[in-house]
Each structure stands twice: as structure tokens, then as C-alpha cells.
Amino acid sequence: MSSGRSARLAERGPTGRYPEVPGPVPQTPKLTLRDRISGWDVKFSPYVYIAPFFILFGLVGLFPLLYTGYVSLFDWDLLDETHKFIGFNNYIDLFQDDQFYTTLVNTLSIFLLSSVPQIIIAVLLAALLNTNLRAPTGWRIGVLLPYVASLVALGIIFANLFGPNYGLVNGFLELVGLDRIDWQASRFASHIAIAVMINWRWTGYNALIVLAAMQAIPKDVYEAALIDGASAFRRLVSITLPLLRPTLIFVVMTSTIGGLQVFTEPKLFDSMPGSNNGGSSNQFQTVTLYLYQTGFESQHLGYASAIAWVLFLVIIVIAVINFLLTRRLAGTGEKK
Amino acid sequence: MTGLRRARFWVYGLLAAFIIGSVFPFYWSFLVASRDSGMMTQKVPPLLPGGNFFANAARVFDTVPFWRALGNSVIVSGTVTISTVLLCTLAGFAFAKLRFRGRNGLFLFVIATLAVPTQLGIIPLYIAMADFGWAGHLPAVIIPNLVSAIGVFWMRQYLVSALPDELIEAARMDGCSMLRVFWHVALPASRPAAAFLGMFTFMMSWNDFLWPLVVLDPENPTVQLALERLQSGYYVDYSLVLAGTTLATIPILVVFVLLGRQIVAGIMAGAVKG
Numbered sequence: 001m002s003s004g005r006s007a008r009l010a011e012r013g014p015t016g017r018y019p020e021v022p023g024p025v026p027q028t029p030k031l032t033l034r035d036r037i038s039g040w041d042v043k044f045s046p047y048v049y050i051a052p053f054f055i056l057f058g059l060v061g062l063f064p065l066l067y068t069g070y071v072s073l074f075d076w077d078l079l080d081e082t083h084k085f086i087g088f089n090n091y092i093d094l095f096q097d098d099q100f101y102t103t104l105v106n107t108l109s110i111f112l113l114s115s116v117p118q119i120i121i122a123v124l125l126a127a128l129l130n131t132n133l134r135a136p137t138g139w140r141i142g143v144l145l146p147y148v149a150s151l152v153a154l155g156i157i158f159a160n161l162f163g164p165n166y167g168l169v170n171g172f173l174e175l176v177g178l179d180r181i182d183w184q185a186s187r188f189a190s191h192i193a194i195a196v197m198i199n200w201r202w203t204g205y206n207a208l209i210v211l212a213a214m215q216a217i218p219k220d221v222y223e224a225a226l227i228d229g230a231s232a233f234r235r236l237v238s239i240t241l242p243l244l245r246p247t248l249i250f251v252v253m254t255s256t257i258g259g260l261q262v263f264t265e266p267k268l269f270d271s272m273p274g275s276n277n278g279g280s281s282n283q284f285q286t287v288t289l290y291l292y293q294t295g296f297e298s299q300h301l302g303y304a305s306a307i308a309w310v311l312f313l314v315i316i317v318i319a320v321i322n323f324l325l326t327r328r329l330a331g332t333g334e335k336k
Numbered sequence: 337m338t339g340l341r342r343a344r345f346w347v348y349g350l351l352a353a354f355i356i357g358s359v360f361p362f363y364w365s366f367l368v369a370s371r372d373s374g375m376m377t378q379k380v381p382p383l384l385p386g387g388n389f390f391a392n393a394a395r396v397f398d399t400v401p402f403w404r405a406l407g408n409s410v411i412v413s414g415t416v417t418i419s420t421v422l423l424c425t426l427a428g429f430a431f432a433k434l435r436f437r438g439r440n441g442l443f444l445f446v447i448a449t450l451a452v453p454t455q456l457g458i459i460p461l462y463i464a465m466a467d468f469g470w471a472g473h474l475p476a477v478i479i480p481n482l483v484s485a486i487g488v489f490w491m492r493q494y495l496v497s498a499l500p501d502e503l504i505e506a507a508r509m510d511g512c513s514m515l516r517v518f519w520h521v522a523l524p525a526s527r528p529a530a531a532f533l534g535m536f537t538f539m540m541s542w543n544d545f546l547w548p549l550v551v552l553d554p555e556n557p558t559v560q561l562a563l564e565r566l567q568s569g570y571y572v573d574y575s576l577v578l579a580g581t582t583l584a585t586i587p588i589l590v591v592f593v594l595l596g597r598q599i600v601a602g603i604m605a606g607a608v609k610g
Contacts, residue, residue, distance in 0.1 A: 038513075042434075045514035049430035050442065052423045053483045057449055060480040064457030064464070071459055125354065131347050141596035142355040144603070148592045149362070150543035152560045153581035156567050157365045160574050168364065204358065205603065212604035253451065261455055264545045267564075274568030288455075288546075296550055301459050308456040315453055 065312070072306040078299035090306035100307065102282050103290040104314070106191065110266075110286065111259040113195035118203050119251060123244070125203065126210035127236065140211075143204035154197055155268025162193045164271070184271040187283035194284060197265045206251050213247035214240060245327065252326045253319060260315050263288040287311045362585065369393070369579035392579035396566065399576065401555065402583070405562035412474055412558060413541040416481045420537045421530050423483040428491025429522040433504055434514075443492065449485045455546065462550055472553045481541060487533050490606055494529035495522065532602030535595055539588060559584045 031039075072091070075084040094100050125143065133139055149157075161168050162183035170180040183193045217240065225235050241248075266284050267276065276293035278285020285293075287307065295304030371386035396402050430436070431443050461480065462471070470476040499522055507517045523530075545560045552558065554565055566580045592599065
């Protein structure tokens, strides 16, 4: 490490001479060792400082992701030392795998049920928080509170609340004269319950991000609209939403990338705890849960890698679609 | 909306309803944890805590290696937090204040990595950890998280405006090497942002589940793995399991209540700059 050595050298005394700062000393053609070290320090230190991120990302982020593609071409079992190359057979199997389609539909369904209401409620909540409140920080902290819950704790608590027999939600439904719902057994009901969990944890967090963007909108824009007689709804649609567009794109993209990899919530929601099935007939198994089950319960690492790669492509496609959609919806298309 | 009038009461009403909804699941889990399992079968559940919380909490420690899990989680989250704050500040400082070839391109690359679902690479990562003999040991969950893209991004955004160039130049004129400039000038200047990044990282690491589940053993768990194992019995004893979740949430909740103001400010500041 050049910077470490030069740090020790520099302690001996002030150098004050390095190429970028015009010093009182005229540049002589003959550089001293100290000058040269200082020059190297300026030149190479930045690369040394950013290196840890790039090295670590390469080793534990990018390389494993690419190597997943390689593993997916093998019949690769966890405990078996020999790996047989089978080309695209894992993918051929995957595209004929009913369970994979079930998990894909589940993932998309849970994703839609969680992201769409979440973003709408987050914008409305941000609008409420953007009024002239007493103790604004207190309200903001309160809204963010669910964010501290770990996904595991959350999954356990909500599995209890949505329990089929003694769950509080069913108790409440009965109290108001509705039928109880078997939240774990019914496919659609289980998706709703899992979406409620996700929304509960993330809505406040996203509302704060939207609120920050709202507060960055200049006040005089609203005043001008008020003078023109624009209603509150009109102001929201014609001023706030278009100006929030970059932020909404950010929120939608992060919730897309995270939401399509949902794992912990469905795993903990199972009425057979510890199971990776996502319900008795996989009714709420997500793709990532299926990936985990295939790789680490059934120990078919090759097939699980194929699932990972296909999910990766699905995420890219949906992220691009959502990007275009948000850009169009949250704005009339005028240049900013 | 215009900020001229005080908010009306229905705004407070809606916000209060939202916050009650936010608090309720926490309260409910404490309620169940403080009673015995007979409570779940009652038609109308009681709304006040009972006196069994400590008994149930003691059973948590008997059922799973909870002390060990707590110790492991403190070691893992503590190491990850210190390392992430230092390495992200270092990289953020370089991107914000130092001139070097390829700076903008490399920074764009850092932002782009935010969109990469690296979680999908767990299979080769597991194979590698098993080959190194790290599977089942704490370095396997520490090392992949020593530095984060969001942290580099966040520290860079903060230091661009918070650290005056003149300060760096003055330190350089006094003969400071780059590393000393970082240690004596950049690091102190980045304290507010570093504090937020530290809290954020600690929470993320404390709550991490999928990767520890893959790579650690049930005998050597983190808190989240211990919780999951509590629930995996044949019969789920909710007063036991929810005593566990309450115990695991309390440390984070305390941090949050003490530092909530900074966390809120941090999330909002990051949002505007991002």
C-alpha cells in the first residue's frame, strides 16, 4: 500500500510540494524522493480508497451472479463431487416445470398486491405529513416504526394475526359478521396476507422518501396554482406528481427489485413452520423460496441456479417495464 | 398544502390511525408473550399484558441457544457496521473530493450495482464458502457485507457539499498525506452521515435472514435464525415464539427511539440527493 508508507514518511516533516498545488517552490526538473512519493500518493490513493468496494463487489456480487449461469449448465448436487455438464437441460426442464410457473405467478401477484397500494398510500401519507403539523418529527418517527421489525419477527407476528383458527384478523371478521377466511389455505387470501406484511413494513419508509421530495418543491408553484383556482386534487395531479417523478421512479425501481425476490415473508407465513413449500400446494411459494428449496433442501444446485438466472432476467424485464410505466404515469411527458 | 394554516384535526386523526396500525403488531406480540398459550383460544382476547413475559422469555433461552445467537449477532452486525462506515467513507471521500481518471464512470458503476440483485448469486457464493471451509462460521456472513454500494453512494453525496475543498488543500499544504487528510479532515467532517449509515447498516445486518440461513448452522445461529427455529416446532407455542420476537426487537427498538430523529433526517436527506 503506497498510501500507508507515504503516511509514515510524511510524518517526518512537511513536504508542501506536490504537482497539483502551485507552491512557492519553483518546479525543478530534479524531483526529490519525497516529492515523488507525494505525487504517487495523490495519483494512486483514490484508487486504493475505492478498491475495497470494487474488489468485494466483484468477489461476492458480480462473480457469483455470473458463475450462477455456469452452474446452471450442470447437474450439480450439493454433496456429489462430480458435476455432469448437461447444457441447457435445466432450462428445458424449468420451462416445463408447473411448480416454477406457480411460483412465478405467486411472485407477480404478491408483487402487484404489495407495490401498487403501497405507493398510492405512501404518496397520500406523505401529503398528510406535508401539512403544517405540530411536532412533525414525532409523526415521522411513528410512521417509520414498522421499519425496525425484522422480516422474521414480522413473518411470525403476521402468521399469528392471520392464523386460521385463533387469529385476530379472523376474530375481527367474525365480530363484524363476516365469514372467517383460511388465510394460509386460500391462494389469493394468502397473497393478500403476505402483501399486507410487506406493505406494513415499507409504506412509512417510502412515504418519508416521497415527503422529502415534496418538501423540495418550491412553495410559489402552489401559490400560483391557488391563485388560478386549482383544487387540492388538481394540484396533486398537475403539480406534485409530475415533480415527484424522479423520486417515484426510484421508489418503484427499488420495490420492484426487492419485491420480486420476496423470501422471508412467505417462508415464515407457512402453517407448517420450517417448511419451504409455501403452503400445502405451493399456493404462496415465491420464486426465491423455490430457489432456496431446490438448492438447499433438495440440494440440486444446478437447477436452482437456472431458477436464479431466469428470475434475474424476469427482474430486469419488469424493472424496465416499470421504469417506462412510471415515467409515463407520473408526468405529462414535458421535459424537466 | 400551502403551509399557511395549521393542519386540520382529520389529518391528525388519519395519521394517528396509521400509527396505531404501525404499533399494534408490536404490542400484540408483547401481549401474547406476556400471557400463556391458553390466551389464543379465548373468544375475546384480553387487551392488557399479563405477568408471564419473563417466564416465557426464560423459556426462549432454554429452547434455543439464544445467548449465543445474541452474541453472534452483536459480533456480526458490529463488525459489518464499523467496516462499512470506514470503507464507504473512504470510497465516498475519494469520489467526492479527489480527482482521478475514470472517477465519473466508476461512480456510475457504483450506482448501477444498486440495481443488481446480488442475492441471486447465493449458490456459487455458498459453494465458495464451503470450499474455503467457512460455511457454518461467522466470517461467512461478515465478509460479503464489509462494504456496500448504498453506503459509498450516500457518503459521496454527503461529502461533496459538507467538506470544503480549502480544508483539504490546507491540510495538504501542511504536509499531510492523503490518508492523514482522510483521517483528520474527511472522517470528522462526515460524522452525521456516518452515524446514519452506521445505524442503517446495523439494522440491515441485524435483520438479515436468507444468507445466514443458507450458510450458518442451527447450532451457531444469529438472532433471526434462532427466531425462525423457535417457530419451526411441530406445535407452535406462540407465547414462546412471540417472547422471542419481542426480545429480538427490543434492542433495535431502543436504538430507533433514541436516534429516530437522525434516522428520519437521514432517510429524507438521502432521498432528496438521490
